[in-house]
Amino acid sequence: MRALATAFLRTPTPAFAVLRAFVLGSLVALSFFALENLNKELRLSLSVWTEGRSPLQIYHAFRDQTFDERQVVTRSALNGGWQPHVVEFRGYRDVTLFRIDPMTARGALQLGPVVLTGRWSEVTLRGSDLERALSAWNDLRVTSVDRETLRLEATGPDPHFNLVVPDTLFDPPLARLTAAAALLGAMAGLAWLTLEIVAAFLRRFFPFVYVRARSALMFGWVLPVLVCAGLSYHASDNITDSPVLGDAIQNLLIARNVYQHNTFSIDNSALYARPSNFREPLPPLVVGLYLKALLPAGQHPSFAQLRAGDKTRFVKLSNLIWVFAGLVGVWLLMIRLTRHGVAGLAATLLAYLYFFHAPAYIDSLYTELPTATLLIWCTYALFRAVRKLQARYFAAAGVLMGLLALCKASFFYIGWAALLLLVLVMLFSRRDPKATRWQVLRWGAVAGLCMSLTLAPWMLRNQLQFGYSQVSDRGGLILAGRATLNHMSDEEVLGLLYEKSPQLYRRLVEGTRFAAKPGDFERGGRWQRLNRGVSSFFESDRRAAYEGQPDGVVSFHFKAGAEAKRRLNALRAQGVPHAEQVLDQAMKREAMAMIQADPWRHIWMSGPFLWHGFWSFQKFEIPLIDPDLQEVLVESLNLAAGAALLAAFVFGLFAQRPRLIALTVMPVGLLLFYAFLTHNIPRYSTPAHPLMLVVLVVAAHRSLAWARHRVGRLGLLSAPWGRALRRRAPLVRG
Incomplete structure (x- = not known):
């Protein structure tokens, strides 16, 4: 890439400049035309009236595919009111069929107009037209139809119907698309030609300015910031x-x-x-x-x-702040690790595709996105601190640890444990003569002090307001839920392994007792207590939890919430001040007592919970590749990135490598903390994904460097094909 850019910039011939502008414009036009034809955006808009409050589920299937539990969107519904639902699908395959589950119980139901909006056209279905468009009715019957509304009655526990998507929604207007591609290509070519003219003018009359500008663009901050800003803007489409x-x-x-x-x-x-x-x-x-x-x-x-x-x-859209900061952090960290721009770009693109671009993180207000960004910058500060051995970097790492704890309270414990482990490795390593015993202890104290000062205002506020200084109230409930889950049966442990497992595992255990059978996660099934999602008992569980009635709950998840609500109501009835905080402390003590009563069971259960949260990489659709193969690729990447992170941490620990510990201790701490002390749903481990990918790219970079070195030692690079290999492997420079 550098060689190509350098050749483009150094060739002064006007004819070649015009040719380059034409080639660039043609590539832009062809890329735009291809992407617009591949782009299969679709929006489904519908209004639903239900007699009772119940979740609505929308499954979608691609051409020649069947419905899949992983391809479902869940929305809540109002109790006895009209609720609009808008679901958008962006990808490179046609969504050809919907299955809509409007409720999970018997009762009255009304459907307003259904609007399907493609990239190029729109179809509106209402009344009798909507009735004719729907098919595969199950546990539903039509009671009446008027011009705008379709009235139905749910007659069973699983009401649903299908809706076919017309093919015309995905047919692009080729004439308009060709004109737009040609115009965009002409603009891109003209912009490039203008830049070439400006560059030639500066090179001839202001060579010093030209050299500085070229260096800033190719090797400085300009390119990373521009790329990360462009990716952040692109991510806004998923909000x-x-x-x-x-x-x-x-x-x-x-x-x-x-x-x-x-x-x-x-x-x-x-x-x-x-x-x-x-x-x-x-x-x-x-x-x-x-x-x-x-x-x-x-x-x-x-x-x-x-x-x-x-x-x-x-x-x-406020999430774009975290997206941009996280992408810049990944690129900067990779430059420090590899000193190579291509490796930085590769890691940044992977982090973008599998985390910072995923709607699950940026199209909501969960804390996983800010946690991932702060985790990247905290790791960067720790790595710089260990490499430079300067107090200011340890101070910055301490501040970022404090900010992480204010983003996820678990990092209050993870941060202190990580800092202690890093100090111990540095004390025993003795790889740098400047890192004397007292210097290492002083640096650790600086980081700890800065972390404490960052947390102090919030903890002081809590002490003055509530009489205690912890970061958040929810720790007791989560720990109590985890202690309860330790007592699930061995049969339910198999369900825990299966529930969020990859397809590779599911195919391996298919037909055995390790695999799910129809009804296992439903009422009366062997794994019913593990089901915290939509089910025939979801609504009754939710109501019982809200009313504080744990005896009326099936699932582990809602039972913990119902018990907490029951006890909270009792404390409030007694007039106990700060009842939430009193309950949280009491549940924390009881949970610790349960864990101490059988510590080996708790440790053993941490393995299945680590597995349960590990398989959480988001899918990124790759054009023209079979969906099943894409699933395998994502799961393989998940496995490779996670294994690289854990292997680097273990090697750094036993080989006493402070830099490896600085790079891996915070994300590994996150994975182990949630596996050991929480129910570890897959969302909890996702902030570690960008750093998993960073470690994987670093491992690939070092492997290529080692292979190049071995080939060079054998004298094979002196051969003609060896020289070609050197030219085609820029990733290992530096």
Whole structure:
């Protein structure tokens, strides 16, 4: 890539400049034309009225494919009201069929107009047209039809129907597309030719400026920042106006109260906001400041507008701050590790495709995205600290550890453990004469002090408000849930291994007792207590948890919540001040007692929970490749990246390599902490994914360097094909 760019810049002949501009413009036009033809964007919009509150599920299938549990979108529904649902699909394959499960119980149901919007056309179905378009009815019957509305009755526990997508939605207008591609190619060629003219002018009349500009563009900060900014802009396409769901609702509530009331509170009120400490403060603080900076003065959008209204996409666009910072951090870390721009670009693109571009992280307000970004920068600071052996880098690492703890409370413990381990490895390593015993201890103390000072304001606030200084309230509930899960049966452990397992494992165990059979995760099935998702008992579990009735709950997940709600109601009835904090401390003590009663069972169960959360790489669709093969590629990448991270950590620990420990200790700490002390759903381990990919690219870079060195020692690079190998392997330079 450098050689090509250098050749382009050094050739002064005008004819060649025009030829290069033409070639570039043609490539841009052809790429645009191909991508627009491959692009199969589709939007499904529908309005549903249900008699009771129930989740709605939308499955989608591609051409010549069947429905898959991994290809489903879940939305909540109002109780006795109309609820609009908008689902967008972006990819390179035609979505040809939908299966819509509007509810999970018997009752009345109404469907308003259904709108299918492709990239080039739109189809609206309503009333009798909608009835004719639907097929494969199950547990549903039509009661009446008018011009706008289709009224139905759910007659069984599994009501659903199919909707076929017309092929015309994916047919592009070739004439308009060709004209647009030609115009874009001409603009790109003209821009390149202009740059060539400017470069030739500077090279001839201002050579010093030309050299500085060329160096900044090719080898400095300019190219990484431009690429990361472009990727961040591209990521905004995956941020939609879909509702904020799950735990992200709590982050949005706190952000709204920071914006409107200048306080951290989980109250949903426009008039008051009582201070709370239910979640970590940093992510909602960033969103609240973003709203303060960009919303017009005096504008106070309601929580409904922010969660599922006209301000929803606007508030989620704040995620681009973390996306850009995370991508720049990956590139910068790779430059420090390999001193090679191509390796930096490769790691940045992988991190973008499999994390920073994934809607699961950027189209919501979960804390995984900010955690991943801070984890990258904290690892960068630790690596620089160990390499430079300067107190300022240890201080920066301490500050970033504190910020990580304010983003995920688990890093309060992970940070201290990681810092202690790094100091011990540096003490025993003695690889650098400057790293004397007292110097290492002083650097560790600087990092610990800076971490403590970063956390001090928040912990002091909690001490003054609630009488305790912990970062967040939720630790007791999560630990109690994990201690309860230790007592699942061995049969349920098999379900834990299967539930989030890769397809490679599922194919291996197919037909054995290790594999799921129909009904295993439903009521009465052997793995029913593991099902925290949509099921025939999901709504009854949710209601029982909300009302504090653990005896009416099936799943482990809702039983823990129901028990906590029951005890919280009792404490509030007794007039106990700060009941949430009192309950959290009590549950934490009880959970620790349960773990200490059978510590070996807890340690043994950490293995299945590590497996349960490990397989969490998001799929990135690759054009023209079979979906099953894509699944295998993603799972293989997940395995290779995770294995590289864990192997690098273990090798660094036993070989006493402080730099390897600095690179791996924080993400490995995250994986082990969540496997050991939580139920470890796959979302928990995702902040480690960018650093997994960084370690994998570094391992590939070092392997290529080793192979090149071995070939060189054998004298094979002196042969003609050997010289060609040297020219074609720029990744191993430096």
